[in-house]
Structure formats: structure tokens, C-alpha cells
Amino acid sequence: MANILLINGPNLNLLGTREPAVYGSDTLADVVSNCKKGAQKLDVKAFSDFQSNHEGAIIDRIHQARDEGVTGIIINPGAFTHTSVAIRDALLGVDIPFVELHISNVHAREAFRHHSYLSDKAVAVIAGLGVKGYDYAVDFVATSPKFRR
Numbered sequence: 001m002a003n004i005l006l007i008n009g010p011n012l013n014l015l016g017t018r019e020p021a022v023y024g025s026d027t028l029a030d031v032v033s034n035c036k037k038g039a040q041k042l043d044v045k046a047f048s049d050f051q052s053n054h055e056g057a058i059i060d061r062i063h064q065a066r067d068e069g070v071t072g073i074i075i076n077p078g079a080f081t082h083t084s085v086a087i088r089d090a091l092l093g094v095d096i097p098f099v100e101l102h103i104s105n106v107h108a109r110e111a112f113r114h115h116s117y118l119s120d121k122a123v124a125v126i127a128g129l130g131v132k133g134y135d136y137a138v139d140f141v142a143t144s145p146k147f148r149r
């Protein structure tokens with residue numbers, strides 16, 4: 001059974017009002033609620049969520065996941081996708097498989113969004129599906145043997 005941690009990075013607390021043409025009109029609370037409903041329908045032992053605008057807080061939460069028996073992380077690192085070696089190192093350091101998620105298709109946006117410090121180590125990358133991508137990520141982590149301990 002999967003123990004899933006959902007992490008959202010900077011500015012994702014603004015979902016619903018932040019550039020709705022890019023990120024949609026659902027709030028972060030809507031996203032988390034839908035993820036929890038999806039997890040309840042699947043063989044998920046535990047589901048937790050975290051959002052922070054601070055790189056160090058995200059790193060600390062990733063470290064904590066190992067002690068909680070988390071078997072899979074779904075992370076939308078926000079802008080830290082494109083800048084953070086430290087978050088990459090934290091994910092590698094705890095050795096928990098993860099799915100990288102972006103609401104928008106980062107490859108169809110500004111060039112600086114085309115690079116990710118995480119993608120080569122992710123089990124999967126979801127980008128451009130809007131907030132529906134979170135639902136697919138929960139289903140994948142909940143059902144793939146890659147996220148079982």
C-alpha cells in the first residue's frame with residue numbers, strides 16, 4: 001500500500017487567482033481535496049500534503065518523509081524546478097521515488113522553464129494537463145509497484 005506525500009512549491013498557494021489562463025481557476029484547497037478523494041478510492045495507506053514558498057522548508061519536509069514511511073512523493077516544485085540543486089539532493093538523499101508535476105506545459109513556455117533539476121531522477125514527469133495532472137499522479141503512485149516498500 002502506498003503512503004503518498006504531495007508537495008507544492010512557491011506561489012502555488014495562489015492557485016485559483018494566479019494567472020488563471022496558465023494555472024486554471026481551481027484553488028490549492030480544491031487540488032488537495034480532489035487528491036484526497038482519489039487516494040481514498042485507491043489502495044492508499046496514507047496521504048499527506050505540504051505547500052511552502054521557502055526552499056529550506058520544502059527540503060525539511062522531504063527529509064521528514066523518510067521518517068514517516070512515505071513510499072512516493074508527488075512534487076510540483078514551482079519555480080524551484082528550474083533552480084534548486086538542493087531540492088534535487090534532498091529527494092536523492094531520502095531515496096523516495098517521486099513524480100515531478102507541472103500544471104502548465106513548461107516546454108511551451110519561456111526558455112528558462114525548459115530545464116528541470118529533477119526530471120532525470122523522476123519516475124515520471126507530468127506537465128501541461130492542468131490540475132488534472134495531480135489526479136493522474138495520485139492514481140499512478142497508488143497503483144504502480146514502483147512506489148511500494
Ligand SMILES: O=C(O)[C@@H]1C=C(O)[C@@H](O)[C@H](O)C1
Binds near residue numbers: 011
Ligand atoms: O506549471 C507549473 O505548475 C509550474 C509552476 C510554477 O510556479 C512555475 O514557476 C513553473 O515554471 C511551472
